[in-house]
Each structure stands twice: as structure tokens, then as C-alpha cells.
Amino acid sequence: MAAIETVLPMGILLPEGLLRDQSFAVLAAFVAINTIAYVTLAVAKVLPKVYVRDWFGNRNRRAETRSIDPGAPV
Template sequence: MITNHLTVPAGILLPHALLESDAFAALAAFVAINTVMYVALAVAKILPKVYVSDWIRRSNERSEPRGIIPENATNAPAEG
């Protein structure tokens, strides 16, 4: 049995001359750069924040805390 198939374009077909034009190449480059930037922003958004001050020690920063309450104090009540 022989059937006739109709050819239906799957999308918009552009002429070959338009696809080879400088304007289309510039648009394609813009879309490519834009896509890479959005991917970089999305990846940067899911990563934890990095603070430069955690990596670099300033000269006016104390080497140990000098607060009233020591850092290793417990909340246990005093005996007595």
C-alpha cells in the first residue's frame, strides 16, 4: 500500500542568504553571550557566599576575642 505524506515544516524556515548575513551572525553571538551570562549567574546564585574578609586578616584585627563572656563558656548554672 502506498501512502502520500504531506511535508509540513517543523518550524520557521529562513532563507539561506539570511542565515549567512552579518546581522544574523551578530544576533547569534549576542544570544550566545547572553546565555552564558545567565548560566553563570544561576550557578553563582546557588553557590554559598564567599567573604574576602574571611581569607584576609587585617592589621587592626585582634588575634583572640577580648569580650566579657569567653567563647567556650557553657550555659550551665554555677554550683554552690
């Protein structure tokens, strides 16, 4: 990290005073939290859907099939 600081001094794009300001730190924290939120949403979108209903047994299953095919599984 020290090698980067010697090549690119602090404040190369913005003044150093602005980078050390409290409002800039608040903005940086907001951007960090926003980035984490969007990454979480993107990962959740890629994963398969989870249905909570499948975790619990279904009590109202039919004892007999109502299919036209009499050999259909229950």
C-alpha cells in the same frame, strides 16, 4: 552532521540568505554571549557565598570575652 543536513536542508525555517547574513551572525553572537552570562549568574547564585573578609585575619579581636558567662571561649 551530514545526515541531518540531508534530512533538514538549510533554510527550512528561515531563508538561507538570511541565515548567512552578517546581521544574523551578530545577533547569534549576542545571544550566545547573553546565554553564557546568564548561565554564569545562575551557577554563582547556586554556589555558597564567599566572604573575602574571612580569608584575612581579624586584627581587632578582643583578648578577653565580654560575655555574661565567665567560662565562654574568647
